[in-house]
Amino acid sequence: MARLLISADSHVFEPFDLWQTRLPAALRDRAPHLEARDGVMRLVMEGVAPRRMGGAPPGAGDDGGDGHATLPGGSDAAARLRDLEVDGVCAEVIYPTLGLFLFMIPDPALQLACARAYNDWCAEVFLDRADVFVPSAVVPVLDTDDAVGELERCLGLGFRSATLPTTAPDHARWNDAVHDPLWRAAARAGVPLSFHVGTGATPTSERGPGGAVINYVYVGIGAQQAVAYFVAGGVLARHPDLHVVMVESGAGWLGWLVERMDEAYTEHEHWVTPKLDAPPSDYVRRQVHVTLGADRAPINNREITGVEPLMWASDYPHPEGTWPESQSVVERIFKGVPDHEVDAIAGLNAKALYKL
Numbered sequence: 001m002a003r004l005l006i007s008a009d010s011h012v013f014e015p016f017d018l019w020q021t022r023l024p025a026a027l028r029d030r031a032p033h034l035e036a037r038d039g040v041m042r043l044v045m046e047g048v049a050p051r052r053m054g055g056a057p058p059g060a061g062d063d064g065g066d067g068h069a070t071l072p073g074g075s076d077a078a079a080r081l082r083d084l085e086v087d088g089v090c091a092e093v094i095y096p097t098l099g100l101f102l103f104m105i106p107d108p109a110l111q112l113a114c115a116r117a118y119n120d121w122c123a124e125v126f127l128d129r130a131d132v133f134v135p136s137a138v139v140p141v142l143d144t145d146d147a148v149g150e151l152e153r154c155l156g157l158g159f160r161s162a163t164l165p166t167t168a169p170d171h172a173r174w175n176d177a178v179h180d181p182l183w184r185a186a187a188r189a190g191v192p193l194s195f196h197v198g199t200g201a202t203p204t205s206e207r208g209p210g211g212a213v214i215n216y217v218y219v220g221i222g223a224q225q226a227v228a229y230f231v232a233g234g235v236l237a238r239h240p241d242l243h244v245v246m247v248e249s250g251a252g253w254l255g256w257l258v259e260r261m262d263e264a265y266t267e268h269e270h271w272v273t274p275k276l277d278a279p280p281s282d283y284v285r286r287q288v289h290v291t292l293g294a295d296r297a298p299i300n301n302r303e304i305t306g307v308e309p310l311m312w313a314s315d316y317p318h319p320e321g322t323w324p325e326s327q328s329v330v331e332r333i334f335k336g337v338p339d340h341e342v343d344a345i346a347g348l349n350a351k352a353l354y355k356l
């Protein structure tokens with residue numbers, strides 16, 4: 001019998017002209033868009049160096065890179081439902097693709113307008129089937145009042161997940177009390193906040209030898225830093241109903257991180273502020289969630305972390321994801337793990353977190 005699978009990290013493929021058609025008229029000539037230059041597709045955004053997307057120009061056929069593939073389920077709910085059925089996946093949390101880069105736009109008003117356009121499109125396409133699709137709203141954080149406003153607007157549209165940049169804005173790191181109204185709003189609504197790798201105003205970009213691998217390592221480290229800020233900074237202690245989700249960061253580091261934080265918390269206790277009611281590892285088990293793909297390290301470390309924080313993901317419809325083989329991939333990567341733990345990681349943890 002097929003196992004209950006919920007993908008905690010899937011993606012849309014936005015229509016190429018999403019922002020050119022949906023931004024308020026006065027902002028349209030500043031819209032993020034894709035441009036083919038010298039046969040390479042680049043994402044062009046105001047105030048940001050054009051970003052190579054690895055795909056072919058629109059209409060030029062399939063994309064083998066990390067940019068736009070042509071699986072229609074990326075922007076069509078009916079096609080997506082058929083693909084999920086083929087894959088044996090019964091629900092999924094859905095993140096942007098191009099929209100993940102919106103956090104890089106320096107002008108707060110333009111960034112917010114772009115996020116609103118994305119969120120409106122996403123709601124129209126996916127929220128009719130909120131029993132299957134959990135799209136994550138993009139919430140800019142350059143201004144906390146604006147962030148709370150957009151989060152609450154999206155809750156009104158029916159969103160049950162929101163995405164913030166993994167790298168905190170320059171003016172206030174994640175342990176800064178300036179963000180508290182946002183944590184309160186999310187906790188009150190019971191909406192988990194996601195941090196997808198590679199997001200923020202200044203994601204690291206190494207262009208020298210080894211860049212592709214080095215950058216992949218860097219973005220994973222960003223997720224670890226975010227968890228440390230939320231846990232040790234007392235954010236999760238102050239907001240016991242707040243849940244944070246690290247997305248596409250792998251999870252092999254989680255065992256190391258909880259032991260490292262617990263060690264500092266007890267061995268260096270004279271230096272520790274704020275004092276927490278429990279060791280850092282307890283907050284991770286209760287309020288931190290991390291997605292994993294095919295990595296074995298988090299499976300081997302579950303004695304240290306517990307299985308509670310772990311959520312499997314297919315990364316559909318990105319070409320590096322497990323579609324349409326997710327059922328067999330899950331059986332392979334979790335070989336030797338007791339059934340009830342596989343069930344938790346592959347579906348039940350996400351089912352509980354998103355109240356599916």
Ligand code: MN
Nearest residue numbers: 009010248315
């Ligand atoms: Mn992802």
